[in-house]
Amino acid sequence: MKAAVVVFPASNCDRDVATALKQATGKPPTMAWHQDASLPDDLDLIVLPGGFSYGDYLRCGAMAAHSPIMRDVIARAKKGTPILGICNGFQVLCETGLLPGVLMRNAHLKFVSRDVHMTVEGANTMFTARYKPGQRINVPVAHGDGNYFADKETLDRLEGEGQVAFRYVEGENPNGAARNIAGIYNEKRTILGMMPHPERHADPLLGSTDGKAIFDSLVSALS
Amino acid sequence: MTEATLTHAIDHGLSEDEWKHILRVMNRTPNMTELGIFSVMWSEHCSYKSSRVHLKKLPTSAPWVIQGPGENAGVIDIGDGDAIIFKMESHNHPSFIEPYQGAATGVGGIMRDVFTMGARPIAMLNALRFGEPTHPKTQHLVSGVVAGIGGYGNCMGVPTVAGEVNFHKSYNGNILVNAMCVGLAKTNKIFLSAAKGSGNPVVYVGSKTGRDGIHGATMASAEFDDASEEKRPTVQVGDPFTEKLLLEACLELMATDAIVGIQDMGAAGLTSSSCEMADKGGSGIELNLDHVPCREKGMTPYEMMLSESQERMLMVLKPGREKEAEKIFKKWELDFAVIGVTTDTKRLVLKFKGETVADIPVAALADEAPLYERPWTEPARPKALGDVPEPKSITETLAKLIATPDLASRRWIYEQYDSTVMADTVQRPGGDAAIVRIHGTTKAIATKCDVTPRYVQADPYIGGAQAVAEVWRNLTAVGATPLAITDNLNFGNPQRPEIMGQFVLAVRGIGDAARALDFPIVSGNVSLYNETNGQAILPTPAIGGVGLLKDVTKHATIPFKAAGETILVIGETKGHLGQSIYVREVLGLEEGAAPPLDLKVERKNGDFVRILIEERRVTAVHDCSDGGLAVAIAEMAMSSSIGATLTTPTGIARHAFWFGEDQSRYVVTVPTADADRILSDAKLAGIPALKLGLTGANALKVDGEDPFPAGRLRELNEAWLPKLMGAA
Numbered sequence: 001m002k003a004a005v006v007v008f009p010a011s012n013c014d015r016d017v018a019t020a021l022k023q024a025t026g027k028p029p030t031m032a033w034h035q036d037a038s039l040p041d042d043l044d045l046i047v048l049p050g051g052f053s054y055g056d057y058l059r060c061g062a063m064a065a066h067s068p069i070m071r072d073v074i075a076r077a078k079k080g081t082p083i084l085g086i087c088n089g090f091q092v093l094c095e096t097g098l099l100p101g102v103l104m105r106n107a108h109l110k111f112v113s114r115d116v117h118m119t120v121e122g123a124n125t126m127f128t129a130r131y132k133p134g135q136r137i138n139v140p141v142a143h144g145d146g147n148y149f150a151d152k153e154t155l156d157r158l159e160g161e162g163q164v165a166f167r168y169v170e171g172e173n174p175n176g177a178a179r180n181i182a183g184i185y186n187e188k189r190t191i192l193g194m195m196p197h198p199e200r201h202a203d204p205l206l207g208s209t210d211g212k213a214i215f216d217s218l219v220s221a222l223s
Numbered sequence: 224m225t226e227a228t229l230t231h232a233i234d235h236g237l238s239e240d241e242w243k244h245i246l247r248v249m250n251r252t253p254n255m256t257e258l259g260i261f262s263v264m265w266s267e268h269c270s271y272k273s274s275r276v277h278l279k280k281l282p283t284s285a286p287w288v289i290q291g292p293g294e295n296a297g298v299i300d301i302g303d304g305d306a307i308i309f310k311m312e313s314h315n316h317p318s319f320i321e322p323y324q325g326a327a328t329g330v331g332g333i334m335r336d337v338f339t340m341g342a343r344p345i346a347m348l349n350a351l352r353f354g355e356p357t358h359p360k361t362q363h364l365v366s367g368v369v370a371g372i373g374g375y376g377n378c379m380g381v382p383t384v385a386g387e388v389n390f391h392k393s394y395n396g397n398i399l400v401n402a403m404c405v406g407l408a409k410t411n412k413i414f415l416s417a418a419k420g421s422g423n424p425v426v427y428v429g430s431k432t433g434r435d436g437i438h439g440a441t442m443a444s445a446e447f448d449d450a451s452e453e454k455r456p457t458v459q460v461g462d463p464f465t466e467k468l469l470l471e472a473c474l475e476l477m478a479t480d481a482i483v484g485i486q487d488m489g490a491a492g493l494t495s496s497s498c499e500m501a502d503k504g505g506s507g508i509e510l511n512l513d514h515v516p517c518r519e520k521g522m523t524p525y526e527m528m529l530s531e532s533q534e535r536m537l538m539v540l541k542p543g544r545e546k547e548a549e550k551i552f553k554k555w556e557l558d559f560a561v562i563g564v565t566t567d568t569k570r571l572v573l574k575f576k577g578e579t580v581a582d583i584p585v586a587a588l589a590d591e592a593p594l595y596e597r598p599w600t601e602p603a604r605p606k607a608l609g610d611v612p613e614p615k616s617i618t619e620t621l622a623k624l625i626a627t628p629d630l631a632s633r634r635w636i637y638e639q640y641d642s643t644v645m646a647d648t649v650q651r652p653g654g655d656a657a658i659v660r661i662h663g664t665t666k667a668i669a670t671k672c673d674v675t676p677r678y679v680q681a682d683p684y685i686g687g688a689q690a691v692a693e694v695w696r697n698l699t700a701v702g703a704t705p706l707a708i709t710d711n712l713n714f715g716n717p718q719r720p721e722i723m724g725q726f727v728l729a730v731r732g733i734g735d736a737a738r739a740l741d742f743p744i745v746s747g748n749v750s751l752y753n754e755t756n757g758q759a760i761l762p763t764p765a766i767g768g769v770g771l772l773k774d775v776t777k778h779a780t781i782p783f784k785a786a787g788e789t790i791l792v793i794g795e796t797k798g799h800l801g802q803s804i805y806v807r808e809v810l811g812l813e814e815g816a817a818p819p820l821d822l823k824v825e826r827k828n829g830d831f832v833r834i835l836i837e838e839r840r841v842t843a844v845h846d847c848s849d850g851g852l853a854v855a856i857a858e859m860a861m862s863s864s865i866g867a868t869l870t871t872p873t874g875i876a877r878h879a880f881w882f883g884e885d886q887s888r889y890v891v892t893v894p895t896a897d898a899d900r901i902l903s904d905a906k907l908a909g910i911p912a913l914k915l916g917l918t919g920a921n922a923l924k925v926d927g928e929d930p931f932p933a934g935r936l937r938e939l940n941e942a943w944l945p946k947l948m949g950a951a
Binding site: 009010012013015016019020050051052054055056057110111112113114140142144197199200202203205206 | 377380467556640644647660775776
């Protein structure tokens with residue numbers, strides 16, 4: 001699997017996700033700079049990492065969505081190249097319109113950093129094939145703007161079409177997200193945006209390996 | 224240029240004697256820009272004029288110390304070519320006036336101190352002190368400080384992994400915000416601040432200079448009064464986004480060999496960075512202020528030199544390397560300007576619009592700054608505590624204690640800090656010490672900060688030593704070998720002999736403990752004048768320590784692991800209730816002597832526990848501190864949902880046994896089959912150890928009392944802070 005991680009100014013989970021990708025694939029991913037005009041050819045996966053791209057100025061992800069490299073990311077996405085957006089990466093994907101909805105300020109208005117339990121909803125995608133359908137997994141969140149919102153029709157459509165990827169278990173929604181949504185797919189399930197950080201739970205020493213299956217699933221599907 | 228006068232000098236916080244001293248070293252009357260420069264360089268904050276004579280007595284060396292105090296931060300060797308660079312620093316005065324920005328820029332400042340030496344920050348800690356929970360300002364200050372620390376540290380992508388928080392009325396008018404940063408570098412890639420050589424370009428990088436923070440260092444060197452809030456404009460505004468870019472750009476340039484010296488612009492900004500670099504390099508610096516990147520038009524030399532705008536660095540490069548360096552900073556979209564040159568004149572010379580606007584011998588600002596041996600008196604020590612009535616129920620009392628301000632869960636705070644970014648946090652907030660793995664290796668550092676101000680108030684010498692011992696104990700309790708400390712000495716007005724007495728004795732205690740435990744001080748910061756209207760804070764010498772785990776898998780944690788295990792206490796329990804949380808919270812008394820501390824015993828007990836952890840003979844470990852054995856055991860139960868059945872030994876009052884705060888103790892659990900063997904090993908080593916009971920069920924039960932559910936304890940422990948913050 002040939003993967004690239006996009007680095008925006010003040011991305012700060014780029015190294016973490018690169019470490020998790022290297023663990024899964026055996027080789028380090030390409031690190032792509034936000035000012036680059038294009039990504040390497042023949043990519044199997046593009047990752048938009050967590051962080052505070054452009055300092056979260058204007059709106060989280062809004063400026064990154066318009067950075068030079070994103071033109072190529074959007075073009076690849078339209079051709080079907082799989083994309084994983086984690087935390088700030090999810091915010092960027094919503095800002096580009098590649099995923100529907102928005103991520104608003106957390107309902108309690110504070111940054112939240114804790115482990116949450118969520119269920120794997122639409123299993124058997126390239127991102128989640130290694131999970132059992134409905135599996136309950138433990139993955140950390142760390143964000144100030146993870147409160148997923150979309151209008152009722154969009155939410156109904158996401159649920160009806162199996163585009164909800166992960167849902168916080170009842171009582172553990174850390175941010176007020178509509179219908180406990182923690183992550184969603186695009187219609188073709190080639191793009192996944194999620195607020196929790198699977199790359200932080202990919203090593204037994206860090207308390208859990210529940211996030212590792214995402215990277216392993218991608219390797220199985222894309223190698 | 225306007226000549227300065229004595230009145231100007233006094234307005235700048237200088238004394239009449241200091242003004243005369245300036246006239247002497249200048250051999251003429253300084254102009255206003257020069258006076259401004261003297262005033263910040265000679266401020267308590269920059270010159271350590273009241274503290275230096277005492278700090279010199281601290282032990283600062285060990286075979287593993289690469290750099291002791293005097294640079295931006297201390298450096299220790301952790302083997303394999305890896306170095307840990309760390310320091311703690313206060314941002315007390317600004318945080319009281321403007322809590323969000325004060326705390327945020329405190330975090331930014333300490334991070335710059337660490338990455339300016341070539342380290343990537345890998346862990347942040349903070350030691351916070353607030354006033355009484357019921358004080359009308361407390362909620363606002365807690366909320367702002369916590370959001371500010373999170374807002375800055377989270378954006379930087381450095382995990383905030385440990386800290387401590389106290390509430391006490393003595394901090395009503397002066398909160399304490401001490402931030403600590405731990406960074407990782409290579410031992411052969413450590414950058415110092417000396418501006419060596421003549422003719423080397425002096426380069427300014429980072430944010431533009433604005434009018435914010437002018438006189439911040441002077442403000443931080445004075446007491447507060449009722450008008451202090453008018454000083455809000457002297458508080459700087461932070462931009463973590465720029466700092467993150469500055470971090471990456473500096474580390475990228477540091478991978479080359481273009482840098483001669485580098486220093487962050489912290490307190491007193493361009494003034495202190497240029498003076499200190501020239502002083503350490505034995506050189507002079509000439510700056511052309513026309514080239515300083517300014518945020519606003521019409522800034523005067525005085526304003527540029529005294530601005531404390533954040534996210535700026537000063538570097539001296541090797542000649543001819545400017546283009547290469549500029550390219551890196553342009554890539555990161557940061558300002559880059561050659562603003563001067565090093566000289567061999569040993570003078571700081573400032574040019575502006577073709578005129579010389581300042582010309583001062585560097586030594587006058589640095590080495591020849593005033594030095595005071597301030598008079599001090601031995602503080603009166605409180606009488607030993609008399610008999611204290613025994614409560615009806617140990618567990619009911621415990622349930623009350625764990626929901627008091629100093630023992631309640633800090634979850635509401637630490638969940639606002641990203642503690643898992645960088646994916647190396649092995650022990651998160653809530654343990655005795657944080658554990659952060661060295662990326663890509665199997666070793667880790669442990670880190671924690673601590674001090675018990677009520678002990679320091681009761682006995683500054685014991686309290687100072689106890690703070691060092693407690694940090695040493697915390698690192699030991701997770702299995703680490705303690706290596707070195709940073710100190711952040713927060714006190715009141717040093718011109719009052721009783722406050723100076725607290726300072727002198729606490730430093731003596733810190734020094735003696737550091738010597739006894741081989742735990743040298745490699746960096747530090749002093750914050751004096753923490754007083755409002757003559758009311759000083761409790762003396763608060765916060766200590767931050769770093770230890771090493773060679774094999775990260777051999778670490779210990781607090782939660783009970785299984786039912787039916789034996790609970791032991793390592794170390795002697797005499798039942799010392801003086802200055803205890805029990806006496807304060809149950810009886811409402813801040814009385815008695817501080818608990819005695821024997822540093823030889825401390826070391827022996829700790830070494831014994833560390834070996835038990837290394838040999839994997841213990842299943843859980845917790846140091847015993849505030850609230851004594853009962854609170855330690857409650858924390859082990861609450862974090863695991865496994866209870867315990869405990870028996871009080873004979874010959875000691877029950878409340879003294881369970882709530883006494885005798886030092887140098889650890890609570891451990893062991894498989895019951897191994898308990899006797901460990902007790903006999905302890906006996907052989909001359910270490911008192913005792914069985915307390917067994918883990919099991921889901922409640923705490925002491926002697927014949929009704930069991931108290933661990934879940935209920937946790938609810939009480941978790942509820943207090945959210946309730947205070949109006950977020951229950």
